[in-house]
Amino acid sequence: MKAIEWTGSVLRLLDQRLLPHDQVWIDCDRAEAVAKAIVDMVVRGAPAIAAAAAYGVTLEARSQTAASPAAFRQQVEAVMQQLEQTRPTAVNLKWALHRMKAVLQAFPADATAAAMAHALEQEANQIASEDVATNRAIGEVGAALFANPVNILTHCNTGSLATVGYGTALGVIRRLHELRRLRMVWVDETRPYLQGARLTAFELSAEQIPYRLITDNTAAYLMQQGAVDAVIVGADRIARNGDTANKIGTYGLAVLCQHHHIPFYVAAPLSTFDWSLASGQDIPIETRNAAEVTHLFGRALAPTGAEALHVAFDVTPHSLITAIITEAGVIEQPALASMQAFRRRVGEAEGKG
């Protein structure tokens, strides 16, 4: 399953707002269209929006090849800034744009616009292909944590639709299934946007991975019944001390896991680490339109004029996280010291400095 495709001239995005029932592709031929697609959640999930933004820069660069080198740089950098504003919490977006900016800055002042545009396209392709390899590595590392078949509970969508392919938390689940070490997956529906019900259930159905969809408020009951062996979720930003921002409802699951003595894992690539932030308190949390809470598919659930709050992410304190699973290994009991030791081991170059 794929939700992002670069044709060499346009970025094709599978409109995730319409899944699972309609599979409609949107062709973006300008950076503005990509920015709008990210804001409107046509494309979503931290690694997927990072790759989409990189292709947004590529589209702008390709449209400016007749410009002078200085005008080209100015225009492309303006678009990078615009893309960076589209969604605030997922740091992968910034990480990808920093990579694109570094490519631009490596060229001498008199480099031709065409040469710079070509290099930017290559970098976007590199970001996209690395993501799939990274997720496969995360899957391998994560699956090694489980010796026997398990029941996993997951939240939101962290699969092929949220990445360029394979997925992070869902990558671990996918790998467990391949290794016959997965009993089944409990899929939180993930109110209000229903990424679990619409997207994760869609991916698991397509691959015939056994799952059952539950309402978000069923997790506690299942844990009490002994029906959950572990929770695995993705992440949008991980601070220096291991505090992790992810889809709203993640923190509640971590608290429940602590109460029930169930391991709580975060699976994320190094591009989700924000070493510049001391703790989760510094992570910007996106709030979205309250109509996404009061309405479902355009139909009002609440009385007319009902006030609602739509906080899209929450922060799980590192003390509640059993381990963070990355492509470079596992960080057990993440905290400042273990995170710093991990960072030294993998090298600063791979994370966000």
Ligand SMILES: CSC[C@@H](O)[C@@H](O)C(=O)COP(=O)(O)O
């Ligand atoms: C591999 S995706 C990790 C996270 O981005 C995912 O868990 C999540 O919270 C997605 O939120 P979304 O608002 O759908 O972009």
